[in-house]
Amino acid sequence: MITPISVLRGLTAVLALLSTNAVAHPQPRQSAQAGNNNELVQPVYRALDLGSVKPQGWLREQLEKSATGLAGNLFYFYRYVKDSKWLGGNSEYSDLHESVPYWFNGLVPLTFGLDDLGLKDQVKSFLDHIIENQQSDGWLGPETTPQTRGLWGRCYIMLGLMFGVDWRTFFVEGTFPEVVYTPRNQAYPWLFTHGVNLAEAIRFPLAIYRTSHDEALKTQTRTAVDLIAKFHTSVAGTIIGDEAITDLNPSKGAELCTSTELMFSLAWVYQYLADNDIADWAELTAFNAFPGKIWPDWWSHQYVQQENQPWARNLTEHPQMWDNVGSYGNVFGLEPNYPCCTVNHPQGYPKFLANSFVGTDDGGIAHVFLSPGKSVYRFGQQ
Numbered sequence: 555m556i557t558p559i560s561v562l563r564g565l566t567a568v569l570a571l572l573s574t575n576a577v578a579h580p581q582p583r584q585s586a587q588a589g590n591n592n593e594l595v596q597p598v599y600r601a602l603d604l605g606s607v608k609p610q611g612w613l614r615e616q617l618e619k620s621a622t623g624l625a626g627n628l629f630y631f632y633r634y635v636k637d638s639k640w641l642g643g644n645s646e647y648s649d650l651h652e653s654v655p656y657w658f659n660g661l662v663p664l665t666f667g668l669d670d671l672g673l674k675d676q677v678k679s680f681l682d683h684i685i686e687n688q689q690s691d692g693w694l695g696p697e698t699t700p701q702t703r704g705l706w707g708r709c710y711i712m713l714g715l716m717f718g719v720d721w722r723t724f725f726v727e728g729t730f731p732e733v734v735y736t737p738r739n740q741a742y743p744w745l746f747t748h749g750v751n752l753a754e755a756i757r758f759p760l761a762i763y764r765t766s767h768d769e770a771l772k773t774q775t776r777t778a779v780d781l782i783a784k785f786h787t788s789v790a791g792t793i794i795g796d797e798a799i800t801d802l803n804p805s806k807g808a809e810l811c812t813s814t815e816l817m818f819s820l821a822w823v824y825q826y827l828a829d830n831d832i833a834d835w836a837e838l839t840a841f842n843a844f845p846g847k848i849w850p851d852w853w854s855h856q857y858v859q860q861e862n863q864p865w866a867r868n869l870t871e872h873p874q875m876w877d878n879v880g881s882y883g884n885v886f887g888l889e890p891n892y893p894c895c896t897v898n899h900p901q902g903y904p905k906f907l908a909n910s911f912v913g914t915d916d917g918g919i920a921h922v923f924l925s926p927g928k929s930v931y932r933f934g935q936q
């Protein structure tokens with residue numbers, strides 16, 4: 555259960571970064587096996603403090619373009635951020651009120667990856683606003699009644715994890731849907747077969763493993779990665795689905811959000827499992843599936859992209875082409891289809907950057923994603 559207190563702890567960490575501009579807060583090294591059951595299981599490779607990995611080369615260029623493109627400007631003009639209920643407006647594309655949480659989840663690592671003062675102003679003014687408007691019972695966000703209060707948006711605010719359906723029943727060989735498409739047979743509820751949710755759900759068993767210490771959940775995480783890789787992954791490294799998974803069918807394509815979430819899930823899972831093929835997969839997604847859907851100036855994106863896509867245009871002559879994607883979903887734009895990818899794609903590269911270096915058990919630093927960058931993490935200072 556996520557309490558307002560734990561949300562505030564997350565906020566405090568970001569506020570500390572905003573006020574001190576500090577880059578390094580090394581913590582005592584802990585082993586991968588926690589000694590006592592009240593402790594969280596620690597990863598094999600530890601994530602470094604946000605802001606302690608700096609981009610170089612092409613990755614810096616891409617992040618800077620993202621900062622001067624959509625990611626860095628949605629706060630100033632985009633209805634689902636600027637005029638969202640979180641900021642006192644009335645524009646929400648769903649009752650989940652997720653657009654601002656998605657935006658914030660990407661803006662924070664972009665801000666500290668680049669150390670961008672203009673972006674810091676956005677982060678700070680947003681945080682000031684939600685803290686000033688915190689409700690008397692501690693709730694963060696615009697919802698006032700139990701019926702309208704969901705955890706989902708809060709989770710993105712605290713860069714956390716959603717507990718909804720139980721994915722432990724799903725990532726099981728024999729149960730996991732290996733072939734769903736020809737003909738389409740979605741025996742599972744929508745949430746299980748939606749590509750973006752599936753990409754996020756890879757983190758589910760591992761998140762419970764951290765508190766339960768149940769090794770079977772770690773094994774299940776590996777099973778989940780393998781099942782998705784074998785039955786639902788494109789050659790460019792994303793999960794194929796339009797929006798529900800469609801096996802290995804290359805003409806269905808995949809959402810930008812799917813590759814965005816997949817990169818982050820693989821980065822996080824890799825830190826616990828330490829299997830190098832998972833890091834390779836994160837790189838494959840980061841160098842292929844993800845950037846292919848973003849225009850070079852970072853002001854527009856596709857909603858879905860297929861690897862064998864011959865053109866980007868309004869596919870009105872093929873109305874049956876997709877299950878839950880509009881005919882305009884292939885076209886580059888601000889909001890070519892559902893707006894989630896507009897607000898969610900900015901987290902992709904900043905989180906890839908932040909996880910490209912990790913702390914190792916012997917007190918060292920490892921460069922695990924082969925992208926240009928450097929670690930400015932400092933040891934031995936509190």
Ligand SMILES: *[C@@H]1O[C@H](CO)[C@@H](O)[C@H](O)[C@H]1NC(C)=O
Nearest residue numbers: 867868869870881882885890
């Ligand atoms: C795409 O084509 C459909 C059908 O002609 C039309 O209704 C829709 O407005 C078009 N979309 C855009 C963004 O032009």
